Amino acid sequence: MLIFNQLETYLYLAVILFAIGLYGVLSRRNLIAVLISVELMLNAASINFMAFNRFLAPHPAVGQVITLFIMAVAAAEAAIALSIIMAVYRKLKSINVEQATELRG
């Protein structure tokens, strides 16, 4: 069987993408990079849904609909996140996440 016809392939792909995205979110210091990593994670989730949809779900449209949802939400969230980053930049003159620590205890 071709690996491309097996579910596991796409799940592995999604997991690797998610892991890369997670690693990026947790360790990047640039806020934009964090945002990009978040997008990666969202896409990984979409791939996951599509994979399950293609191999397991009865109706072909469900996964695709969810993916479209994810993309729409991602776009909205990116817009908001970017405006927050703009505001942070105006305040702190930097988008280094280590500088944004005013809520420190």
Add this chain to the structure above:
Amino acid sequence: MTEHMASFPVLSCMLLAPVVGLFILLFLKEEQGFLVRMVSLVSAGISFALSIYTFVGYDKQLGGLQFVEKYPWVKAFGITYFVGVEGMNAPLLLLTGIVIFTGVLTMWELKERVREYFIFQLALVTGVFGVFMSYDMFFFFLFYEIAVVPMYILILIWGSTRKIYAAMKLTLYLMAGSGLIIPGILMLYSSSGLFTFDMLQLHGVAFAPWIQKIAFVFMYLGFGVLAGVWPFHTWSPVGHVAAPTAVSMLHAGVLMKLGSFAILRVAMYLCPEGFQYWAQFMGLLAAVGIVYGVFVGLAQTDLKYVIGYSSVSHMGIVGLGLATGTVDGLNGAVFQMFAHGVMTALFFSAVGFIYDRTHTRDILELGGMSKIMPVASAFFITAALCGAGVPGMASFWAELLVLVSAVKVFPVRGLFAIASLVIGALFALRVVQNTFFNDPNPKFAHFEDVSPFLGLPRMILIGFMIFFGLFPQVMVGLIKTSIVPFIQGM
């Protein structure tokens, strides 16, 4: 206990008169100073008159709970509005009436934010009345909290020495006490199986001994914080010093009695075996408090601190009486609650008059006040003599009852308590001598003596003190009617 329903809701009127007064005050303006004071005085006066009525109108032959009003409130939780009068709380209702009435008169000269002051004071008094008359644990606790919370505002805004620290300490400490009470109450509530907060019904339930012991100690320590039980008393001197005069009168005179009354009415009533288990400990703490209070009072130089520590000592006598668990001891304890309340109210009232004029309470600075204002000084001196245990005044009988029964039940502790009488006399007279005798301080020489109107509240207090000093049977006969069944029911 038999319950005799009231034909006219006397107790609810007593409870609500301050509330009505409070509402009227909300609509008045600060500039209408005289009207504000009159409204407060009238509502306090109504409660006072009604408290005299219940005291005198209680039928001793009939016994039981009288003037009862009982309305179900939240049936799902078993909460009822249950108020009544019996021998134990009639004197305390009377005490509250006396102190609030004389307190309003004492604060007649207040100048700043008068309306708000009386609003909070009336709210406080509502809580106090409610505690004394409630026989439902939920309402008991509810009113208890209502009585504690306004203290914070009253001390914070109208207080004097170290008011921020004192207000915070007092309120948080009393809240901590409440934090101990609630588990006790809920423990009893949930383990009774009856799902009711009604104290009379709960009394019939035989709780398991371990439940009683734990619930009792929680409630004893929690209520004990308010009652000034050693070593949880340190909020009291600080708080009394900082509070404005009538608030001190109310607090030391009445609120501290809430604590000991609650120990009697709730803790000892519902957990008799728990009480037996902890009685020795109670007696020990009380005896320590008695001796401790007098010795520390000896070293003080601020008049109100002296009174504050004297209160700690006298509340120790109440605690000792309660701990004996005998008829005489409990009679004496309740009598002492009343007598000490009146005496302390008189003390603070007298000090307030002097402080308002001289703006100092330091006994080293004051001197010879008897020459400058003899009548005002006489009020304080009378209170001091009462505190020293001179017969002819109410607290002598109370102390007699408590000390004799204490010697019977706890010989060593009782004898130490008796021995503290001499130090009590010493510190009372030392304060009197330093403040009122010797050469007058020329700074204060021009002050006028107390006017008849301002002397009125103090005379009322002295009158009650001496009346019950000469005719103690009026009080003891009433208290007895509820204590005897109480002891038998234990």
Add this chain to the structure above:
Amino acid sequence: MGPVDHLFSICTAIVTLPLLAFALIMIFAWKKPKVALAISLVCSTIPLILAWYLFLTVRDVSLAKPIVTQVEWLVSSDGFRIPFGFLIDPVSLLMLVIVATIAWLIQIYSIGYMEGDPGFGRYYADLSLFGMAMLSLVSANGLLQLFISWELVGLASYLLIGFWYEKFSASEAGKKAFVVTRFGDIGFFMGLAFLTIYFGTLDITAVNLAGLKHTMPQWLLTTTSLLIFCGVAGKSAQFPIHVWLPDAMEGPTPVSALLHSATMVAAGVYLITRLFPFFAASPTTCSVILAISTITLLLSSTIGMVARDIKQVWAYSTISQLGFMAMGLAAAGLVGGNLFAGYYHLTTHAAFKALLFLCAGVFIHHFGTNDFFVMSKEGGRYLKIPMVTVTIGALALAGIFPFSGFFSKEAVMGVLWSLPSKIWVTLGLFGAFLTAYYTFRVIFVLLFPRPDDHKAWEEYYEVPATAHSHGPAHSHGHGPHGDFSHDDAHAHTGSAPGHQHDEAHSPHGHGDEHHGVPWVMSFPLIVLAGFTLVLGFLQGRLEGFLLGESHPHELNYTLLILAVGAALLGIGMAWRDWGAKSATWQGFIRNFPSLENFFIQKWYMDHFWRWFLDTVIYGLFSKWFTYNDRRVVDGGVDAVSFSCIGGGRLLSLLQTAFLQYNLLFMVLVLAGLGIYLLMGL
């Protein structure tokens, strides 16, 4: 039918009228001297008449068969019933008339003495309070009513000693009196507590009966009687808590006469008399009382020998005579005798000691000083009535025939003689010697002043600056004149205001002596002198009245000679040292200077108590307890709050505000949950 039917009402009237006076004066009349005086006099004359009426008409009572009437005052439980009532028997009847009479005489005397004093109304109110308390004390049937009256008497004493409260020494003395007697009273209270608990009742008749028939367990009897004696020691100024009485002389002299010589301090001895069968049943207690009272007798006599203030001399004399009375009672208890000797001495002492004080008061009022050396120089001997009466009083005190003191001292010595050990009677005789000595030291100094150039004046003429000169009561002439037709020597000049207070220095040409002393002041002197003369011869009848029968006494001639000898020896020594032309005015004690200093320092008792108070009570207990309160207990509370705040600060360090740590934490929790759900289920 006679007084017995209305006994309760009569006794209640006797006791409550003065109380009414106190209340009325304090509320309405304390600034109105004449009204206060009227109220007070009415409310002391009526009890006087009633007391004498009872004394003279109540028959058919005896110690064994008293009349008891009472009502319930406080009933707390069946084990605790306090009655209010009266016990009428010969002992209480006699004491009632003593108290009522002397109180009445003092009130009359004070009209003159306290004239012009701004606190005149308050003074009479306090005297009335005292009257009520004392009368209730002597007629009480329950020990608790007695204790209450006892405390109230102490209160009146406090108010009266500190009467001139602007003076530091006066307020200090009042406080000292109250606290020291309270110290004794806690013993009394404890004794009463034990009696209530273990014996069940505080009824005096029952207690005495238990003592008589030995129905009380011995340990209870001894403990309780010793504890009650603590109260007696405080009130009657026995060693070692006698220190308040000399200071109590700060009060006006009539107060000293009434309270601190005749009646209040006698209350302690009266209590022993009242409970005589009870005390007598415990030999231990009687021995203790005997020992302490003997020490008191001797200690205070020695101090009286060196004092310069006339009131101090009489005060120490009172202390020692109280000891003497207690000796008589204790000794009688030990040998199975009766209470007559000690009680009789109490009676005679009341009369002559009040007399001595009132005479002193006249001198003080006249000369403005308490120092009798100064009085002597200023011509004290020329005030005739006081001089005569003071000599009568002194002769009685020294125990010279035919004055009352002779008879009563003989009676007490007789009881002491019958003790197995003769040491007691020897000490008693020594005490008699000292008594006569110090008494006549005063008399001779007053009677025979030295000429101005005598070298004794170098030592004796420093007038101690205000010492005990009693402030404003020394009539400045602002008082109400006219009502009392007294011709005070100096007011004779026309009662001008601004007339000097120190006419002490004006020469003693006061004109006719009978203008020297106002009649309100000399009348009581004469009455008391009369009692002093007569009481001696009433010994037999009094004994019959008190005990029911009179024991014929065989005269113990040895004792008689010894006692009279001791007294005469004392007078002789005093004459040698102070009276004779060749006297040097230095006491024989001057030969032992360290001893003399010891006596002048009052045996260092005041120093001891001051040290005890300052170092032990204040320094040790009070300071430690306060430190404990501030630092330990309160510190604990503050520590709780600080630790809450500190804990909060610590915990807040967890808030690093690093975005990614929060995210990491979230992810870890989710991962954990996920693993748990996927695996564990």
